[in-house]
Amino acid sequence: MELVGHYRNGNYTVRLYDDGTKVRETDGDSFIPEFPESMDLKITDRCDMGCPFCHENSTPTGDHGDILDLPFLETLHPYTEIAIGGGNPLSHPDLVPFLEKLKSLNLIPNITVNQKHFLENLPLLHDLTDRKLIYGLGVSYVTNGREEALRKAMQEFPNAVLHVIAGIVDPDDLQSLAGHVLKLLVLGYKPFRRGSTLYNILGGTINSYVDALKDVLPEILRDHWFKAVSFDNLAIRQLDVKSLMTDEQWERFYMGDDGQYTMYIDAVRGEYAASSTSTTRYPLEPDIRTMFQTVRSSSEKPSTTGRRQQ
Ligand code: SF4
Incomplete structure (x- = not known):
């Protein structure tokens, strides 16, 4: 793997590699950042999929964010990772100039x-990847019988990661995508906005899918169904991922609570917060460090104490 970049952030250094690996090293006993390493950035509320669990409430007539005029953009530290989402980010007319x-x-x-x-x-997407306008490519999985086409297309993108939602994905479908070639990111179910409405109606079914995934998770990891498996913090809690790791592995791999090294920006509403499901939100400000310190001081403290994480 090739080094994409490295930088100092507060009392530690970060190295980023082209396969998505991130390594942090600190001189002290903890990692204390001055600015976010990464952020989730919602650029549009527009999407024609109408998913009943959509925690962003995206619709076919949703608004686009004014992304060419974001006040804080120039204050971001080089190599900050920006996870662009929506809505359907490909529907935004300014996507390419923004990238x-x-x-x-x-x-x-x-x-x-x-x-x-x-x-x-x-x-x-090939064009954006070839021009290095995007690095990672997340693909949200929907069961529709096109798994073979999906698997083939994803293999054309070395940095593609399949996203699935605990409580929505059926582990049997996941097995049909297994085969050591795809990378997998498991997201927790977000009972927020439409996700909350759906949970009120179908909470029992959603919970049973979460339990089914939890049951099969040891097998997924042991038998290497996927080339790599990662989790967001919500999925870590919902699937009790920590119980599958030793303390040493946890210290090495857990990247911190939401809002400690990451943050969320909603460019459509002009708001920022610790994560996309935070109910405490603030109006955008011109300086990223100010926004990040607000988020960081209002969210939980990090539990990581290791000198090196990856
Ligand atoms: S969950 Fe994703 S694909 Fe579904 S409606 Fe929301 S933004 Fe669109």
Whole structure:
């Protein structure tokens, strides 16, 4: 793997590699950042998928964010990872100039698209990848019987990661995608906005899918169904991922609570917060460090104490 960049953040250094690996090293006993290492950035509320669990409440007529005029963009530290999402980010008319701007600032954009939009836009996504306008490519899985086409298309993108939601994905479908070639990110179920409405109606079914995934998780990891498996913090809690690791592995791999090294920005509403499900939100400000310290001081303290993490 090749080094993409490295930088100092507070009392530690970060090295980023082209396969998505991140290594932090500190001289002290903890990692105390001055600015976010990464952020989730919602650029649009528009999406034609109508998923009943959508925690962003995206709709086919949703608004786009004014992404070419974000007040804090120039204050981001080079190599900050920007996870661009929506809505359907490919629907934003300013997406390409925005990515060009991020590249000119030496930022690391990743993008997440729904599986349907992914398969419909392969030439565009190849172009964005080839021009290094995006690094990571998240593809949100939807069961629709097109698993073979999905697997084939994803293998064309070395940095593609399949996203699935605990409580929505059926482990049997996951098994049909297994085969050591894809990378997997498991997201927790977000009972927020439409996700809350659906949970009130189908909470029992959602919980049973979470339990089914939890049961099969040791097998997924042991038998290497996927090339790599990662989890967001919500999935770590919902699936009790910590119980599958030794204390040493946990210290090494856990990247910190939401809001400690990461933050969320909603460019449509002009708000920032610790995560996309935070109810405490603040209006955007011109300086990223100010926003980050607000988020960091209002969220939980980090539990990590190791000298090196990856
Ligand atoms: S594809 Fe994503 S953004 Fe679109 S409706 Fe579904 S969950 Fe929401």
